[in-house]
Amino acid sequence: MLSGDSLLQKLDSFPRIPLADPSPTPLEHLPRLSAQLKREVFIKRDDSIGPGLGGNKTRKLEYLLAEAQQRVPRHGVRKVATFGGLQSNHARITAAAACNLGLEPHLFYFEKRPECFTGNLLLNQLMGAHMYFIPLGAGGDASLTLEATNQLVRLLAWLRVGRHYFIPVGGYSWRGCLGYVRAAVEIESQTRALGIENAHLVLAAGTGGTLAGLLAGLTLLDSSLSLLAIDVGKLWKGFPASLARLTGEICSHLGAKRVFQPGEIPLLEGTYAAPRYGVPSQSGQETIRRLACMEGILLDPVYTGKAFAGMLDLIENGQLGSNEPIIFLHTGGLPALFAFES
Numbered sequence: 001m002l003s004g005d006s007l008l009q010k011l012d013s014f015p016r017i018p019l020a021d022p023s024p025t026p027l028e029h030l031p032r033l034s035a036q037l038k039r040e041v042f043i044k045r046d047d048s049i050g051p052g053l054g055g056n057k058t059r060k061l062e063y064l065l066a067e068a069q070q071r072v073p074r075h076g077v078r079k080v081a082t083f084g085g086l087q088s089n090h091a092r093i094t095a096a097a098a099c100n101l102g103l104e105p106h107l108f109y110f111e112k113r114p115e116c117f118t119g120n121l122l123l124n125q126l127m128g129a130h131m132y133f134i135p136l137g138a139g140g141d142a143s144l145t146l147e148a149t150n151q152l153v154r155l156l157a158w159l160r161v162g163r164h165y166f167i168p169v170g171g172y173s174w175r176g177c178l179g180y181v182r183a184a185v186e187i188e189s190q191t192r193a194l195g196i197e198n199a200h201l202v203l204a205a206g207t208g209g210t211l212a213g214l215l216a217g218l219t220l221l222d223s224s225l226s227l228l229a230i231d232v233g234k235l236w237k238g239f240p241a242s243l244a245r246l247t248g249e250i251c252s253h254l255g256a257k258r259v260f261q262p263g264e265i266p267l268l269e270g271t272y273a274a275p276r277y278g279v280p281s282q283s284g285q286e287t288i289r290r291l292a293c294m295e296g297i298l299l300d301p302v303y304t305g306k307a308f309a310g311m312l313d314l315i316e317n318g319q320l321g322s323n324e325p326i327i328f329l330h331t332g333g334l335p336a337l338f339a340f341e342s
Helices: 004-011 031-037 057-075 089-100 119-126 146-161 174-193 209-221 239-253 282-295 304-316 334-339
Strands: 027-029 041-045 079-083 104-109 130-133 200-205 226-231 326-330
Touching: 004 174, 004 209, 027 174, 031 041, 031 282, 031 304, 057 089, 057 174, 057 209, 079 089, 079 146, 089 104, 089 119, 089 334, 104 146, 119 130, 119 334, 146 239, 174 209, 174 239, 200 209, 200 304, 209 226, 209 239, 226 304, 282 304, 304 326
Parallel strands: 041 326, 079 104, 104 130, 200 226, 200 326
Antiparallel strands: 027 041
């Protein structure tokens, strides 16, 4: 077990560029929803941080782009490449942060080029990002592991872009996930200050790096918080095994030898991912309207809408404890709302 200060000292040994503003992000009570559910519900506002309309990937990019910047004087690397779905928040925030740091963003998508850019794609265009549309299929059939997918796109990016700094999808790497180890310290501190104990911390899982970072951080802190990630894509083969390896790797880089088994990963796979990744669900759309009307908070149709809907379903069916507080991690994604007129 480590104290929050001890864990922050370890994190400070890695290069980091402060991109997250405001920091710490607010942990807000949802009074009307809490009254309706007869359960205390809070929301962690990571939707509010970072450039280009922000979102949770900012925390990962603080560490990843710090390493990219180190390579500029040593290797002359000024290009940054990554990939994602058409409404990828990660790609959009990467483009914004890269521009902010004087780097050149290159974004890969494995679908046909849309006739009209909306949502995140429009913002990427405004920021001058180089976008590549390669219609090989958007995935979503869990035929490849996350690691294999990153390796294939890394090779393709070298062929198309040349020398660059490659960022895995969603910032999925031990270095990127340090951002959510830091967030675990932040959340633990905030819950203690508010007297919140034994809460369920719920989040959406796309690539799972946020989950891995939080799991590593909360484990090292011996936190009373109970994690649950709700899969919104059913994207990857052997997903829990990949996350178990990544979480162990994060702990190792922080000086802790901890092995995780796939069964230890608090991931609810597939149940709320329909109809498929990147396509809104009916329950997700209803939940977006419900929270917007009730609390004035906007979720997105790809990630947080589906995950929040899943969380409400679990609560209402008695599958998420009894009276423990609930914290939902709002990871952002507001621009995607403007890509789905309905």
